[in-house]
Amino acid sequence: MEACQLGNRKPSDVSEDIKRTIRIPPEKCRGLKVIEDKSVFTKLTEVPCLVTCARNIGKLHNILRKYLIHLRNFKPVRQFINDDGVLDEQKRTILLDPDIIFSFDSFLDKEKEEMKNVGVTKDDFSFIKIEISYDNWLLNDLIKAVLPVNLNFSGFTVVGHIAHLNLREELLEYKYVLASILIDSVPGVKTVVNKLDSISEQFRHFKMELLAGEDNFDVTVKANQCVFEFNFKKVYWNSRLTTEHSRLVKSLRYFDILYDVCCGVGPFAVMAAKKGCKVLANDLNPDAVTYLKKNIALNKLQGLVETFNMDGNDFIKTVIKNNLLTRNTGKETPDKYPKANIVINLPESSHTLLKSFLGIFSFKEFTDLRLDIILHLYVFVKGDGKNEQETIPSETKVSEREHEAKELIKKGFGVDLNDDVMEVFYVRHVSPTKDMVRVSLKLGVEVLVERGTKRKFEDSCPSN
Numbered sequence: 352m353e354a355c356q357l358g359n360r361k362p363s364d365v366s367e368d369i370k371r372t373i374r375i376p377p378e379k380c381r382g383l384k385v386i387e388d389k390s391v392f393t394k395l396t397e398v399p400c401l402v403t404c405a406r407n408i409g410k411l412h413n414i415l416r417k418y419l420i421h422l423r424n425f426k427p428v429r430q431f432i433n434d435d436g437v438l439d440e441q442k443r444t445i446l447l448d449p450d451i452i453f454s455f456d457s458f459l460d461k462e463k464e465e466m467k468n469v470g471v472t473k474d475d476f477s478f479i480k481i482e483i484s485y486d487n488w489l490l491n492d493l494i495k496a497v498l499p500v501n502l503n504f505s506g507f508t509v510v511g512h513i514a515h516l517n518l519r520e521e522l523l524e525y526k527y528v529l530a531s532i533l534i535d536s537v538p539g540v541k542t543v544v545n546k547l548d549s550i551s552e553q554f555r556h557f558k559m560e561l562l563a564g565e566d567n568f569d570v571t572v573k574a575n576q577c578v579f580e581f582n583f584k585k586v587y588w589n590s591r592l593t594t595e596h597s598r599l600v601k602s603l604r605y606f607d608i609l610y611d612v613c614c615g616v617g618p619f620a621v622m623a624a625k626k627g628c629k630v631l632a633n634d635l636n637p638d639a640v641t642y643l644k645k646n647i648a649l650n651k652l653q654g655l656v657e658t659f660n661m662d663g664n665d666f667i668k669t670v671i672k673n674n675l676l677t678r679n680t681g682k683e684t685p686d687k688y689p690k691a692n693i694v695i696n697l698p699e700s701s702h703t704l705l706k707s708f709l710g711i712f713s714f715k716e717f718t719d720l721r722l723d724i725i726l727h728l729y730v731f732v733k734g735d736g737k738n739e740q741e742t743i744p745s746e747t748k749v750s751e752r753e754h755e756a757k758e759l760i761k762k763g764f765g766v767d768l769n770d771d772v773m774e775v776f777y778v779r780h781v782s783p784t785k786d787m788v789r790v791s792l793k794l795g796v797e798v799l800v801e802r803g804t805k806r807k808f809e810d811s812c813p814s815n
Contacts, residue, residue: 376488376496383497384524386531389485392496399447399454400479402431403471408443410469414462420446422487423536444479490536497528507533508590510583511570512541516562530562541565544583556587556636574618575600577625578649581616581642588616592696595778595789596622599694599727603628607690608678608722610671612663612704613697616642617656624655629689631674633659633666663695667707676712678722691724693794698729698787705763708794710801717800724794725773730759734784752777756790766797 377394398420403411408428419427431442451457455476458466466472488496494504505522508515514533518526530543542564546557568584574593581588596618603609605627611620616639620632624647634640640660647656659670675691695701705728712720732755753775761767771792778787 376483376492380496382499383528385527386485392485392488392493394483395480396483397478397480398449399452400477401445401447401466401471402442402475402477403445403469405441405443407469407471408445411445411466411471414465415445415447418447418452418458420448421489422483423489424486446479446481485535490532493532493536494529497532498522498525504529509537509540510588510590511572512539512565513568513570513583514540514543515559515583516543516545518545526562530564534563542567556585559584575622577618577621577646579616579618579621579642579646580649581646582638585638586616586636586642587639588618591779592618599789600626603692604690606687607692608674610666610674610691610693612666612671612693612695613701614643614694615639615696617646619694619696620656621646621650621652624652625650628655630656631659631670632656633661633663633670635660635662663697663704664707667693667704668711672711675720675722675724676716678720688722691722692727693724694727696729698731701728701730702759702763705760706765708798709764710799712799712801714796714800717796724799726790726792726794728760728790728792729778730756730788730790731781731785732756732759732788734780734782734786749777752786752788756788760790760792764798768792768797771795771797 376392379391383391401411401415421427427446429444429446431439431444433439455463455473485493498504502521502525505517505519514530514537516526516529518529522529526545530545533540533543543562544559545562547560548558568582570581570583572579572581572588572590574590575597579588600619600622603623603626607628609619609623609628609630609632611617611623611630611632614620614632614634615636617632620630620643624630632643634643637660640658643656643658647653647658659666661670671693678689678691695704697704708726732752756775757769757772760772761769771794772790773793774789774791776789776791778789781787
């Protein structure tokens with residue numbers, strides 16, 4: 352990038368129109384559908400700067416770092432070129448952000464005093480003309496430059512080397528230019544895809560369109576100090592759930608048990624096993640189970656995770672039931688009784704699996720269990736109609752979410768379990784019409800015990 356100083360003009364000689372100009376790419380970029388010539392993004396603009404001796408740079412760093420221009424492939428501190436175009440090795444030019452610094456008086460008095468102590472004064476402040484090219488603009492600047500002013504970008508997620516879009520209909524005509532910008536601007540991104548339809552009800556993956564980059568969907572993802580490998584086209588993965596994976600696993604103790612009914616490639620299962628928990632993980636998608644086994648090996652957790660490829664209802668009725676019954680060894684001390692944590696992360700239809708828990712134990716089997724059974728169920732509830740990520744839900748909205756989530760639980764089990772719900776936790780904002788929450792509740796006799804077996808058990812016991 353070339354730069355030439357405008358001379359020793361005083362700040363008062365420069366129009367206030369300079370303010371915020373650096374974040375406005377040329378208007379001729381507006382409405383581009385493809386990028387055929389990147390030079391259309393090039394702009395010559397004026398920014399504030401300080402000129403100082405090279406030996407002062409280290410002393411000024413802490414004072415000025417929050418005021419420096421932040422652009423891609425751009426060094427805000429550079430060698431000084433005088434009015435005659437001659438390079439001065441003894442001086443440096445420090446380029447400042449015009450969104451923050453409009454004149455020397457924009458600095459705090461304390462900062463001006465600290466600069467004075469190293470020989471920098473108002474006389475060293477001026478403006479310089481610089482050229483900003485396509486390779487310098489930040490991602491958001493480029494996106495705002497090409498989209499019409501009435502359209503907002505709907506965002507993206509990164510999965511390994513893949514940038515995944517879920518574009519609204521009004522943005523589809525700009526999909527190729529957006530993909531090109533992502534490839535050029537996001538470090539590590541080599542492939543850009545757009546989601547074409549809703550998640551498959553059976554295997555939870557979706558059709559996607561390759562917009563730019565390599566036709567390669569085999570990814571490696573590092574999350575929560577674990578490594579995962581999978582084919583993004585064949586399995587379900589959501590990078591936005593990484594925090595929730597960590598949050599739930601942190602609530603487990605190393606001697607607890609995790610039953611993951613719809614485990615995918617293992618974000619819950621691998622993390623829990625790494626903590627020391629015994630894990631039984633299941634998924635209906637055979638590709639997901641293949642990658643789950645691979646991820647268990649990658650993270651050196653062989654022997655800590657049992658894997659299953661079956662329907663979730665069958666997994667509950669057979670594997671979970673039988674494994675819980677084998678836990679009745681009586682060897683643990685009360686403070687070391689494990690808790691059985693059952694996770695169902697299938698928010699679109701997880702409540703439809705709940706009836707599989709009904710009556711899986713006789714009353715005697717249930718009373719012999721030496722552990723609490725906690726169900727963590729992920730469900731979708733109605734959103735607030737806004738596009739923005741909701742960070743602090745209102746009390747009214749929290750109450751509405753809890754009520755709707757509890758109604759789904761009631762519908763799934765066929766019984767009212769409000770007293771057994773331990774927590775309704777807001778996980779994330781999915782869309783204007785959809786939020787994701789986790790319901791954690793303790794499963795007791797009302798759900799797990801076969802009706803009538805309690806009376807039969809009591810009748811069979813000898814009276815005193």
